[in-house]
Amino acid sequence: MIKASKLAYEYIRRDEEGNVEGIVRALDGVDLDIKSGDFVAILGHNGSGKSTIAKEINAILEPTEGVLFVNNYDTSKEENIWDIRQSAGMVFQNPDNQLVASVVEEDVAFGPENLGVPTDEIILRVAEALEKVGMTAYRNSSPNHLSGGQKQRIAIAGILAMKPKCIVLDEPTAMLDPNGRKEVISTIHELNKKEGITILLITHYMDEVVGCDKVIVMDNGKVVMQGTPREIFSRPDEIKKHKLDLPQVTELADELAKEGVDMPKGILSIDEFVEAFTSRYAGK
Amino acid sequence: MLRDITLGQYYPTDSVIHRLDPRVKLTATLLFIVSMFLFHSFLGYAVAGICLAVVIVISHVPFRFMMKGLKTIWFLLIFTMIFNIFLTDGTILFQWKFIKISQEGLLTAAFMGLRLFFLIIGSSLMTLTTTPNQLTTGMETGLRWMKVIHVPVHEIAMMMSIALRFIPILMEETDKIMKAQQARGADFEEGKLMDRVRALVPVFVPLFVSAFRRANELAMAMEARCYRGDNGRTSMKPLKYAARDGIAYVIMVLFLVLIVFTDKIAALIF
Numbered sequence: 351m352i353k354a355s356k357l358a359y360e361y362i363r364r365d366e367e368g369n370v371e372g373i374v375r376a377l378d379g380v381d382l383d384i385k386s387g388d389f390v391a392i393l394g395h396n397g398s399g400k401s402t403i404a405k406e407i408n409a410i411l412e413p414t415e416g417v418l419f420v421n422n423y424d425t426s427k428e429e430n431i432w433d434i435r436q437s438a439g440m441v442f443q444n445p446d447n448q449l450v451a452s453v454v455e456e457d458v459a460f461g462p463e464n465l466g467v468p469t470d471e472i473i474l475r476v477a478e479a480l481e482k483v484g485m486t487a488y489r490n491s492s493p494n495h496l497s498g499g500q501k502q503r504i505a506i507a508g509i510l511a512m513k514p515k516c517i518v519l520d521e522p523t524a525m526l527d528p529n530g531r532k533e534v535i536s537t538i539h540e541l542n543k544k545e546g547i548t549i550l551l552i553t554h555y556m557d558e559v560v561g562c563d564k565v566i567v568m569d570n571g572k573v574v575m576q577g578t579p580r581e582i583f584s585r586p587d588e589i590k591k592h593k594l595d596l597p598q599v600t601e602l603a604d605e606l607a608k609e610g611v612d613m614p615k616g617i618l619s620i621d622e623f624v625e626a627f628t629s630r631y632a633g634k
Numbered sequence: 635m636l637r638d639i640t641l642g643q644y645y646p647t648d649s650v651i652h653r654l655d656p657r658v659k660l661t662a663t664l665l666f667i668v669s670m671f672l673f674h675s676f677l678g679y680a681v682a683g684i685c686l687a688v689v690i691v692i693s694h695v696p697f698r699f700m701m702k703g704l705k706t707i708w709f710l711l712i713f714t715m716i717f718n719i720f721l722t723d724g725t726i727l728f729q730w731k732f733i734k735i736s737q738e739g740l741l742t743a744a745f746m747g748l749r750l751f752f753l754i755i756g757s758s759l760m761t762l763t764t765t766p767n768q769l770t771t772g773m774e775t776g777l778r779w780m781k782v783i784h785v786p787v788h789e790i791a792m793m794m795s796i797a798l799r800f801i802p803i804l805m806e807e808t809d810k811i812m813k814a815q816q817a818r819g820a821d822f823e824e825g826k827l828m829d830r831v832r833a834l835v836p837v838f839v840p841l842f843v844s845a846f847r848r849a850n851e852l853a854m855a856m857e858a859r860c861y862r863g864d865n866g867r868t869s870m871k872p873l874k875y876a877a878r879d880g881i882a883y884v885i886m887v888l889f890l891v892l893i894v895f896t897d898k899i900a901a902l903i904f
């Protein structure tokens with residue numbers, strides 16, 4: 351689905367006369383191979399290049415070096431960008447700044463309208479997309495009356511209506527309250543399972559990473575760790591070196607292990623923790 | 635409260651007028667405004683008034699609600715009438731020192747006032763029965779021919795609909811910034827005019843910065859959703875004329891003919 355090799359991107363800052371003032375190498379030799387139907391999380395502290403990679407995948411930015419293929423389209427070719435944007439939709443962080451229309455259903459229709467989909471088909475797609483994110487009841491509301499989580503689900507519906515193969519979400523929950531966060535995360539999990547849509551979730555919340563198939567950790571423009579959540583979180587020292595946290599239970603198990611309690615590495619959920627703990631210590 | 639700004643106050647209810655194609659309503663409003671200048675007889679005012687009254691009744695918009703929206707315009711209306719009363723020469727009915735009131739003055743004032751009143755009611759009827767979104771689509775579709783003379787119709791319509799979406803958001807933000815500045819001791823209510831204007835600078839600077847950031851993000855989100863201007867764009871709710879729209883056009887023509895001939899008929903009768 352998404353394949354990158356030696357991908358690099360440089361932001362070039364210029365002063366008023368257009369002279370180069372500084373170069374930020376935001377991506378540096380990134381190799382990626384994301385399979386169709388995967389649920390992948392990208393982690394990394396601020397400025398590690400996560401948003402840059404998202405914009406590369408959406409062909410908003412063109413690679414400075416290396417190649418990136420999305421759905422077998424080369425992102426550096428101008429003629430491919432509309433196919434790429436149709437097959438890899440993008441959801442941004444701020445729910446207010448990505449909704450275009452002042453009626454929910456018209457906003458969902460915006461993508462298919464741009465693609466030139468016939469009217470009858472648009473109506474079907476809008477109804478279907480709203481159904482999938484559970485927002486059918488709000489189709490005639492104004493986005494201004496919705497909560498943050500609901501707005502993000504509308505944004506997701508707007509992407510779904512374009513029938514993408516993959517959705518890239520750049521910190522979609524960063525501005526939401528815990529409830530809104532849960533809504534959005536469970537929506538994308540459902541889309542991944544039921545529709546087989548490839549999900550690329552960029553996030554700062556470790557708890558959202560636990561249910562993923564694969565985790566990619568970035569630091570300073572490079573991919574520094576890759577693997578299943580269990581593999582990644584079994585290496586707490588390495589994680590901390592890249593200025594990231596562990597999920598709370600994992601952290602607790604890790605601290606206990608340091609104090610001499612017999613706990614396995616890479617515990618991801620409270621249930622697992624309880625299971626591991628009781629199987630060892632119950633009745634003692 | 636700020637979340638719900640509606641331009642020209644849409645009155646949501648169901649009526650034939652509400653269901654008419656926005657292009658019909660735009661044309662009708664234009665025609666009505668033009669027709670106001672086509673007659674001079676008393677009969678003309680009666681015909682226009684009756685027609686307007688009939689449309690108002692069909693629209694299900696309560697007359698009281700319409701009046702409420704006209705508060706600020708009453709002043710203009712009364713002002714015009716007073717000017718007409720005192721500044722028209724003719725048979726004098728009443729005189730006190732330099733103030734004179736003539737018969738002609740009273741008549742022109744009454745007619746002038748009535749004409750303005752009709753104009754205002756007629757055009758507010760359009761905004762009361764058409765949502766801003768419908769108006770935008772109506773203008774985009776109805777004025778599409780203007781593309782031939784290089785008027786960027788689609789772009790203007792898109793700007794209007796984005797403005798409609800972001801005006802309430804920016805209003806709320808202004809409110810937030812003002813409160814934040816007040817919490818830091820800013821005073822927007824007191825002081826001389828210049829001081830008050832100066833106090834607004836720390837409100838508008840962050841507001842502009844934020845508006846530009848929003849614009850930048852929105853543009854990116856629109857591009858990510860394959861927006862490329864008007865090229866090959868379709869619509870979920872394309873405007874389609876129904877039978878009632880045809881009937882409305884016929885009624886419009888009849889009205890126009892009637893108005894044009896009232897002067898002649900009036901001359902025959904009186």
Ligand SMILES: Nc1ncnc2c1ncn2[C@@H]1O[C@H](COP(=O)(O)OP(=O)(O)OP(=O)(O)O)[C@@H](O)[C@H]1O
Pocket residue numbers: 361362363374375376394395396397398399400401402403
């Ligand atoms: N428009 C830009 N111009 C110049 N430099 C930029 C620009 N956007 C990002 N950068 C730089 O590129 C690097 C990577 O930025 P990026 O936005 O991809 O990070 P990120 O991982 O998304 O961070 P965050 O977690 O804060 O969203 C940073 O050092 C940043 O300063």
Ligand SMILES: [Mg+2]
Pocket residue numbers: 400401402520
């Ligand atoms: Mg980012």
